[in-house]
Amino acid sequence: MSPSAIRWLIGGILLVLWEVLPRAGLVPQLFLPALSQTIAVAIADWRIFAEALAVTLSEAAVALVFACGGGILAGALLGSVARLRGLLLPVVSSLYAVPLVVLYPVFTAWFGIGAQSKIAFASLYGFFPTLLGTAAGIQTIDAQLLVTARSMGATLSQRLRHVVLPAAIPTVIASLRLGGALVIVGVVVSEMLTSSAGIGYLITSYRTVLDSPRVYVGILLVLLLGVLLDLGMRLLEHAATRHRPSAVPRRAAPAI
Incomplete structure (x- = not known):
């Protein structure tokens, strides 16, 4: 029996x-x-859950842009520039070890209990794993790729865009999966703590009145978001790896 058939079974x-x-x-x-x-x-x-899902999706989409986009750019810089890596990477690793949920009251004090605080919290929740994963992936790049790009006169931004990120695609995609999943978790958790809309809010409301069927509907919707995100990342990985530079990562990448 194939692995796919076993999973379906x-x-x-x-x-x-x-x-x-x-x-x-x-x-x-x-x-x-x-x-x-x-x-x-x-x-x-279905109308109630559809409206709540739309709220959660809109917040998660904005947070994904900040968390994953910013995490990839920051991770590429930290992984490529030795001086920045030695200075900031230990600090970022230490911050990632802090349970960020304890900081959510700070976000509500700064941004209120509306969508802004949830987007900011979820963005930070997914930012650190994306950054750390991308920075780690940069270290697996074949040194000859960067040496060749530098000898051809490529600038820092050109080396990041055309060499570093394409060569580190597998690790970057893995970081996006983790960071994107944590963004969804961050949005739902923040909605469960302080909100008047969204899937997390519905889960908390129905849990309070012991309405288990509706609680499980909310949980299933959160799981569905996670599955769809993973499928999207797989499609992105399939499309991106076709343009990945072919090189064997035998030596660590030198500083750009």
């Missing part, structure tokens, strides 16, 4: 168990409502 078994266990009373429906009940609730209240 496991998914089917989990869905069957989700329906059977609550119906048989083996799992309390307060903890896990039946799958059919969850789907029925999603269909009945």
